Amino acid sequence: MSDDPHTPSGSESRAERRWTASAFVLVAMAVPFLLPARYSPGTDWLLPAIEGFVLLTLIVVDPGRIDRPGRWVRALSIALVVAIAAGAAWGSARLVWDLLHGAPQTTVANELLVSGALVWSQTVLAFGFLYWELDGGGPVTRHLQPRTHPDLAFPQQIDPGLAAPGWRPVFVDYLYLALTNATAFSPTDVMPLARWAKLTMSVQSILSIVILSLVVANAVNLLG
DSSP: OOTTSSSOTTBBBBOOOOOHHHHHHHHHHHHHHHHHHSSSSHHHHHHHHHHHHHHHHHHHHOOSOOOOOOHHHHHHHHHHHHHHHHHHHHHHHHHHHHHHHHHHSSSSSHHHHHHHHHHHHHHHHHHHHHHHHHGGGGGHHHHHOOOOSEEOOHHHHHHHGGTTTTOOHHHHHHHHHHHHHHHHOOSSSEEOOOHHHHHHHHHHHHHHHHHHHHHHHHHHHHOO
16 A cells, blocks of 8 residues: 555545654664764663654554644654754764864774764754654644645645645655755755745755765775
8 A cells, every 4th residue: 555645535635654754763763873872962772762752652642644633742743853853963063073083983984984874864864854844834734734835845736737636745755855955965856945944955955065075085085
């Protein structure tokens, strides 16, 4: 069965399934255990434990499809994204600091490349969750009260003829946005219309450039 919530049933579209986003939360929880401990705030299990607890709570209170409105459900969703973003921010800051100051963790090329790739992937996941949770008020609001003017304009919204009636972006669409913005350093197929979206995409592009350029430059220097 397709995970796309936009396949019409009659004249209505269904809410997004939770399992896809939950699977990528588990990926985000696993990354700190693959990195040196200094790239996690506190201990390497602190944020994964918080994320796991919040995710489990969300699955209990709003299982199946993401369609339950409410202040507490929204607060839990935002808390989960904040925890993921906090882990990515800490890891990125620590990596950049180590690269600029020549820490022992960045003196072996292979280890540096692996750590750099993991931290960079962590930022892509974090920004994917940020776009998903902030665009149009989040997945619940996008389903129950879709806005006339989107914060992020996907091709299927600009040209409705490209998709089935009732199409709305789901988590994978936002993750793809985060990935392309982190590699192209600019919008590709998704246009930021809201100011928060422009600022967030700008921050991600700058962060991605800094991480990739410093990691590659230092790795080339070590291998040379």
